[in-house]
Structures are given as C-alpha cells and as structure tokens.
Amino acid sequence: MADVTELRSYQLGVSRPPLSLADLPEPEEVFGVRRLGPKELVKYAIGPSLIALGISIGSGEWLLGPQAVGQYGFVGVGWVILVSALLQTFYNVECSRYVLATGEVPVVGWGRVPPGFLLWVPVSVALVIFAFIAGGWAAGAGQGMYALVHGELPRSGAEEPRLWAIGLLLVVFAITASARRISRALELANWLMVVSILIGLLLIDLFIVPFELWWEGIRGFFTPASPPEGITATQLGALAGFTALASGLNWYVMGHYRDKGYGMGFRAGYISGLRGEKRELLPVGVTFPDDEANTARWRRWYRLLLTDMWGVFFVGAMLGMLLPTILMARAVELSGETPTQANVPTFVAGVLDVEYGRFLFYVALVLGVLILFSTQLGIFEAMVRVTTDAAHATSPALRKLIEGDPRRFYYPFMLLLIVVISVILHFALPVSLVQWSANMSNLGALIFPFMLMYLNSKLPRPARPRPWHYVLLGANVLFFGFFFVNFIADFVGDPLVTF
Template sequence: MAYKLGVSRPDLDIVDLPTPEEVFKVARIGPKELFKYAVGPSLIALGISIGSGEWLIGPRSVGEFGFIGVGWVILVSALLQTFYNVECARYVLATGESPVVGWGRVPPGWKLWVPLSVVIVLFAFIAGGWAASAGQGVYALVHGVVPPRGAEEPRLWAIALLVLVFLITALARRISRALELANWIMVGTILVVLLIIDLFVVPFSLWWEGIRSFFTPAMPPAGITATQIGALAGFTALASGLNWYILGHYRDKGYGMGFRAGYLSGLRGERRELLASGVTFPDDAKNQALWKRWYRLLMVDMWGVFFFGAIFGMLLPVILMAQAVQLSGEKPTDANVPTFVASALDAEYGRPMFYLALVMGVLILFSTQLGIFEAMVRVTTDASHATSPRLRRLIEGDPRKFYYPFMLVLLVIISIAIHLTLPQNLVNWSANMSNLGALIYPFLLIYLNRKLPRPARPRPWHYVVLVLNFLFFGFFFVNFVADLVGDPLITF
C-alpha cells in the first residue's frame, strides 16, 4: 500500500506509527521521561532563537528607542512563529520527511522548490554574522578591551568557532543528540546567569517596563524604520518564514514517522539508513490515538519550552541593555552592540561583571551559529540525498560522505563572508531575508498539510494563522526590498 501526497515525489509507504515508549526506550512517558527524552528539537531551535535577535537586534532597538512600541512586535512575532513551527513539525511527524524534501511535493514539483529552498536558506544565513559577533566577544575576553573597528583578530576567532562547530558534529554519534546536549548546557547557563545578572543590576521599574511593553499596543517609536522593526520581527524567536530549516530535527529525534525514516549519524556513530522518501500511517483507530499522543508531545516541546524560552530569552537581554544605556549615558551602535553591555557593566561594577557579560554574549551567539551552521549543511544534505539517485550511489547510501565535506566548503565560504562588513549588518541582512520565507512557505505548508492522513490534518483556523504569518512577516520583507532600492515604506 502507498499514500499519494502531492506531485513529483514517490508515494509514501504506509506503516503504523511507533509509540513514544518504543522510540525513547522507556516503559512510560512521565514528567521525568518527557524532559529527559522527548524534549529536544525545541532546545536546538531555542539555542538559535536566543541569539542575534535577543543579544543584538532586540537590545539594539530597545537601547536606541525604548520598550514601548517595540515590545508588542516581539510578542506577536513569537506567537506567530511558534504556531508556524508546530505546523511545519506536523508535516515531519506525519511523513518522516524534513520540510525541504516535503516542499518538492508542491506543484510544479521538486525541481523548482527544493533547489530554490536550499538557495534561500544559504543566501539568508551564509553571512556568518553570529560567528563574527561572537569573535568580537572572544577578542574582548582575551585582551580585556573591546576590539578596534576593522580589527582582523576577531574574525580569526570567529573562524575558530566555526571549526569548533565542525568538531562537535564530527565527534558525535548522533548529530541531533549532540546538538541537544550542547544546547541543554548553553541555553540553561545563559538563562540562569542572565537572570542572576538582571536581578542584581536591573531595577524593578525596568523589569516592569519590559514586561508591560509586550502587552502594550502602541505605534513604533519616532525615528525607527520598518526595516529595523522587520529585523527584530524576523529574528525574534527564530527566523520567521524560514523556521522550517531547523525542524527536520524532529525526524532525527524519532518523533512520529520520523522514527521510520532514519537520521543523520555522526562520524563516531553507526551508519544508519536515511530514507530518500518518507512514510505515513493508516487512518485507523490505533494510529489516530498514537497521533494524538505525538501531537501532545510536540505541543509541550514547542509551546512549553520554545515559546516561553524565546520570550524569556528576549526579555532578559533587552532589560539588561536598557540598564546599560542608563548607566553609560550612551546608546549602542552597529559597531559596538556585541560588547556594549559588557563595557557599561565594566565601568559601573568592575572587571568581573565585564567578563561575565562577555562570556554570556559569546555563548548566546555561538549557540546560534552552532545551530545555523549545522542546519545549512543538514538542509543541503537532506535535499541532495532525497532528490539525486546518482548522489546516493556515489556516497553509497551514506549521507555523511556528503554532509562533512560540504560543511568544510561552507566553513571556507563563511570565513570569507565575515570579512565583508560589520557583524550587525550581516545579522540585519539575515533577519530580513528570513522574512522572505513568509511570502512563500505558509502557502506550501497549507498545500501539504491539508493532504496529510485525516488525523494529522490541521483545523481550518490553523490556515488563517498561517496567512497571518504571510501578512505580518511578508510586509517587512517587501519593505526591506524597498529600502534597498530607495527608501523604507514607513519611517515612524
């Protein structure tokens, strides 16, 4: 038996959904097992989320323009993106295919959507602004001062951090699991230490102003452009319309039909089969019940971990930036925003706080670059492996033989890109390019998800929210293009 879904790709084989207990090898899924085994892809996404938007773009906007009129953009963006993530992950759970492969089922077919999607992801993220910004932090840690404008050494540190990403994946047995563990450590450390710093240095009035701004409808502050707001919206939470590029980790985690499709193993792991085409489940009572269980786990992972982590991860850095502005009497610039907070805390509280803030900045930006760098390689590997029988023969069915050489090629390209402009400019570019995805992928997702087996299909109002993603983030990309060729559509 086979299930026809879309065009230009093989029909999906039909087999039963696995049970969560079978996948995670436990007797039952209780609270302990939930967080020990089932939570995972959200942490990888959160490691990326608590990054450039939270440490660079959000604090840069608040530091210059204040909270009111900016905070509500953060909340709306996080809500829309989390919902969008759930809908992308729905497809992965129901078919075992990563989204970049699934797009190939949308008319006119994979020859358009798969290469185009790979190009968009690479074009959006290859600039390496996170590594470049983290390199500035490492320089300051080593030398005790912020780097001079145009210094070469921070770029060399950025390249070293990219090499570290390669080593983390190369030494892994199972790449997704290695990224989960790394993000458990980094994200946990980031949130706990930032909370302690904020409790120590940020007055209650700023805490309240930051929280209140999330729920205060107000016009954006005077002087801010729609391009700046678009960068904030694009990189609050994750990457707006391009969030799908990270959600293939649900396949590798074994969620739903991902367990039947295989995963990417590391160099130290056993060679694992990765299916070139997905599988799905029959529409019967047994599988309907299993689907509901998997969907509940997905909701916990996305809304319980990712959404609240993303909001908390934005609040803590922006209120710290607001306090740094008050302490220093200055405002951050594109050139100094990666180290602005550390410098302000240094002047007020001394060297220990300076170094602690720098370590947090490096961890935040490195966790982002770790996830993004690996995801670019993963998306290209999944796309190439799924659509090219010739490549599968060449690599003898082992995706690692493509994954790691391509990662080295990408490392060289990013190393060149980070020499081209300021890190903040690279990040702003990526954020607005992410909004481009909102003009395309919500509609591809609507096409795919309405054709899933009946128990997995979204409710009608879900499609309305996907269209809201298109309208909200798509506007900011159109404005970004207008700004590139002339003037932004709106300046407040």
C-alpha cells in the first residue's frame, strides 16, 4: 500500500469512494479552549462515553443482572459480568479507533469490507433494528412510570404501562427535536441521569445493604466458578450481552465520537437538531497523512478516547452493575422471595415499600425509571441514527431528495419507529424482550470483530492496532459467540450446555 503522504486521497477497503486527506485537528481547536486540562476534559471532551453509559446502566444492570443475582447469587454470575465489561470496553475502543481515524461511523465503514456496501450496510442496519426494536427497555420504563404515578405495582398484562412506554418514546422525540446538536443534548441528559442514578443507588445501598453483601458482590466479580445450578446458558448469554452495552453491536453507539468532533470526526460534520442550523454531513470520510505532526495529534486523541472509555464508561458500567445487584440481593433477603420476569422492573421498590415505607418506594421507582429511560433514550435514538447515517452515506438519490439535510430522513424515520415499537410492546414481558435483544446482540460478536480487524489494519500507520488488539477482538468472538450459538440451539431444540 502506498504511503498516504504520496496521495491526495486514501482508498480504504472496497466499494466505497476513497477518503480525502486532511490534517488531524488539535483537541483545543475542536473544543474551543486554550488548554485541555482536567476541568476542560470533564466540561468539553467527555461525552460519548456518557451516552453509552446511559444505555449501559439499563436493561442488563436493572433487569437481567439483578434478576440473575436475585435468583442464583453472585458466585458463578459475577465473573461473567466482569469479563463481559472488560471485553466490551476494549471492543468499544477499537470501534471508536476507526471513527477517530476516518470520520466515518462504523455502519458506513462496514461498507468498505469485501464484498462491499451492498451486503454489509443493509445487514448491519437490519441487525441493529432486529435486536432492539422489541422494545423491552421501553416496556420496563413504562412499568416503572405506572408504579410511580399510581403508587402501586402494575398487574400482569395491564395496558397502561405500555401507554407510558409509548409516551416515553415521544419524550425521546421531543428531546432530539428541541436540540441544536443532537449528540450534545444526549450528553447533557445522560450527565443528569447517570449522576443521579449512581448517587441515588449508592445512598440507598449504604443505608440498607450490609457490608457482607457489598463484599459478596465485589468478590463475585473476581471469583471464577461454575455457573450456579438451575441458571440457563441463555440467561447467562443475555446477561453477558447486555452487561456494559450490547456486545457485538456496541458499534451502533460509537458514531457519537464523530458528532462530538473527536479526531477526523471534526472534519466530517454531524446531525443537528431541529433548532440547530443545517450542517453538512460528509457522505465519505476523511483521514490524515502519515507524518510526524499528525502522529503526535493522533496519540493525543487516542489518549482522550482511552480516558473516556476506561475512565468513565468501564468504571461507570461496573458500578452500574454492582449497586443494583447488591440492592436486589438485599431485597431478596428481606422479602424471602425471588424476582420473576414479570415483576423484576419494580421488585425492589415493592420490597422497600414494605420494609421502609413510601419514601424509599418512590425513590426506587424514580431511579428505575431514570435507568430504563436513559437506556430507552440511547437505544431508540441510535436505531434512528444508524439508519440515517447508512442511508445518507450510500444513497446519492436520497441525499438529493432530502437536499443534503439528514434531518429530513432522521425525524420521519423516528416517528415510524415509534409506531412499530408501540405495536411490538404488546406481545411479551419486558424481560423476555430484553433477553431476546441481548442474545441477538451476541450474534454481532460473530461478525463485526472480524470486519473491524480488516478495517483497522488498513488505517494510516499511526492509527493501526497492535497485534495483541487482534487477539482481544478474537476473544470477543469466542466469548459472546458461544452464548449466541447456545441461544439458537436452545431456541430450536436443546441448549449446548446445562447447569
């Protein structure tokens, strides 16, 4: 491959136009500061990890993790959580590496993998839609809203919680429609929700959870042990898939680094809200020449990415799993009962009501709604974003039809999804829907790590991964891929393993 300094453009992969060349910007230029110190880092640079974390502290942490721990305990379950979080955070970094180096979001980048975009772009969009359109995250939030409004837990099969779930989808539409820059609005919303969630859970846990349970929860993360008797590999696969984020489909959130302006994302543009001005969004990305100055800038951007992902996302995801699970374990101790698929979204609130009164009942419900709504906000918007980015980048006819303004596709498609999800919500319990989504996410781990290896190996030299990065991408395939294969085996007949 020719050195990029010898070229005016850089052909990466197949079937898509070559990337144009431009210098990487300095972080200070992007964030509009004289010096990027700790204060500026928190105020301006951290952001995409919070959107991912808002999704992360959700279905896995409030539904699947607490249900598994509530039924089976920490040992044999906790290590699955830790391994999943480590592998997913690393995978997130590798997905984001491509975004920073090219200004292209992953769904567009997949179109550069042989045989080309006619296969991989539609397949990628379909997998994201198929995995998340079930709406379990929305149904769970709707149950919490019902309990919050009526002061009692909803009966099984009640219609009103579904109406609340649909109403919260409309709230997501309102948040994005009122934004000048959609990604920034999501960041600010998640700053508020994630901080409130973690502080609220910490205070409740300090108040009611004894030290022994804290230690049992922490020890469970680091104790290799066989899964507990009675748990199914499908349950473990759902827990692994939705711990941290969404295993092999995590890439669907990493496009926010482009809109934040990280690396070459600053040159590529972003999707603005209805209140913002029309912004150009390049259909083809931009990369940087392989020279000393750009290499130094790349290292700065990569360090920012590592700080955002490992310092915020990973730490937050582990706390987001520990705090709800030890709270659930305490609720099981106090009540002598175990959560079921039907009542897990509001189980803790019901126990706290009996043991400590109405105040903690409402606090738990508010936290549950915030947790599941932050997930709902991120997932729902990301489905719209992925489809918009894919259509805008690959269809000149669409770009002409919408006059180069992706908002003219983004918002009508969001309204269409609201209608479709509103129908699907009526067909299954929230936890069943979430388990389906999580195991479908594991399917992505059999596909996208290999595609990422291909793309990242062809980036400009300073941005390419080291050899051990490929080994860890392979570990993602083995770990999450096993759970998906088992899920399919269980779905059509007998699971591969039983405990």
